[in-house]
Amino acid sequence: MATSRLSDSTLEHFANVLHRRRDELVHLMASNDEALDEVRESLGEGTNDDEHDPEGPTMSDEWSKLTGLQTEGENELRELDAALERIKNHEFGMCESCGNAIGRPRLEARPYATLCIDCARKAESHG
Template sequence: MDDALDPSALQAARERLGEAREEALRRWDSVQSRVEDLRRDRAEEPADDEHDPDGPTLSSEWTMAEAQRGVVESAIAEIDAALARVEDGRYGLCLRCGRPISPERLAARPSAATCLDCARRASRSPR
């Protein structure tokens, strides 16, 4: 079958994913140090500043930083999964419908696990 990407396209995908992974790890480091700074600040603050009227409270910044860390962690997991698919020959095929993912989509998002149709369907479907 000729659905799978050819070896040079796979090699290019592997390199792009490797770069994306390093970038994500750098982002993780900076978000993680932000989380740790906030944790330290929070430890020094009085316990009841939850309703500070002077702007965002430490706890909301903390929540945001933790949410960002979660986003970066899932991006890394997505990249790792894509790298695993490169190795076992399923890279570039939609995990939901099995059809090839368009080269344009892979170029924009090398870690894409589904084709655009399936991604749209998934984001539309009610939870």
């Protein structure tokens, strides 16, 4: 295949970026998890509800915000792991759809991108 392979040092660079982001995310999700536990407890008590400030965010708002973040985090974690796997398998940086190089600027912005910019646009326009 006539794809321009990324050099070892480039792959190493992205492996570092991905690992750093992964560590960050794991910490973030751990503290999110603690916050969720607190909200869960407050919701469990659930009797002093008429005292809450109607202008302020309710516990269930807080709950859906946190679970939303948690879901996003899990998705990103999966993408990061998949990208690290592709580095190991020497598939990193190649478009899953057309097999062309994704291009370094795009990878810098989105290290776990699996599609080149053209295919990503096509995928989006197909909804």
